[in-house]
C-alpha cells in the first residue's frame with residue numbers, strides 16, 4: 452500500500468498556497484502551512500512547496516526543509532521566471548542542496564506564479580543597469596506571469612507528484 456502523503460507549503464502572496472490546496476485535494480492529503488507543521492504525521496511522504504526568493508526556497512520553507520530527516524519528499528513551488536529557464540533549474544538545484552542526505556527527493560517541479568505588483572513598482576524605481584530594472588522585456592515577463600498559477604499549472608504539479616509518489 453502507498454504511504455500516507457501530506458502537503459506542506461510556504462506562500463507569501465497565495466500562489467504556492469493555491470497549488471498546495473489543489474495538490475492536496477487531488478491526492479486526498481492533508482495540507483499544512485510551514486508556519487504550523489505540528490500535525491504533520493511522522494512517517495508520511497511529504498510534498499514540500501515553496502515560493503522562490505532570490506533563487507532558492509524562501510526563509511520559511513528553508514527552515515522547514517533543513518529540519519527534515521529520513522523523509523520521502525516531492526518538491527514543488529512557484530516562481531516569477533519561466534519554469535523551463537536556466538534560472539528555474541538553478542533554483543531547484545539550490546533547494547535540493549538544502550535537504551539533509553537522509554531524505555529522498557522523489558521529484559521536483561516549479562510552475563509560474565504572479566509577481567507581487569508592489570515588487571513590480573519597486574523594480575520601476577531601479578537604475579537601468581540593475582537586472583530587475585523595468586525594461587520592456589521584463590515588463591512582458593511580469594505580464595506573462597500574472598495569470599499564473601492556472602489550471603494547467605495545477606495539472607502539471609498533480610501529475611508530477613502522482614508519478615513521483617507512485
Ligand SMILES: Cc1cc2nc3c(=O)[nH]c(=O)nc-3n(C[C@H](O)[C@H](O)[C@H](O)COP(=O)(O)O)c2cc1C
Nearest residue numbers: 462463464465466467502503505506529531532564
Ligand atoms: C522578495 C522576492 C524575491 C523573489 N525572487 C525570485 C527569484 O529569484 N526568481 C523568480 O523567478 N521569482 C522570484 N520571485 C517571485 C516569486 O517567487 C513568485 O511571484 C511566487 O509565485 C510567489 O509565490 P507566493 O504567492 O506563494 O508567495 C520573488 C518574489 C519576491 C517577493
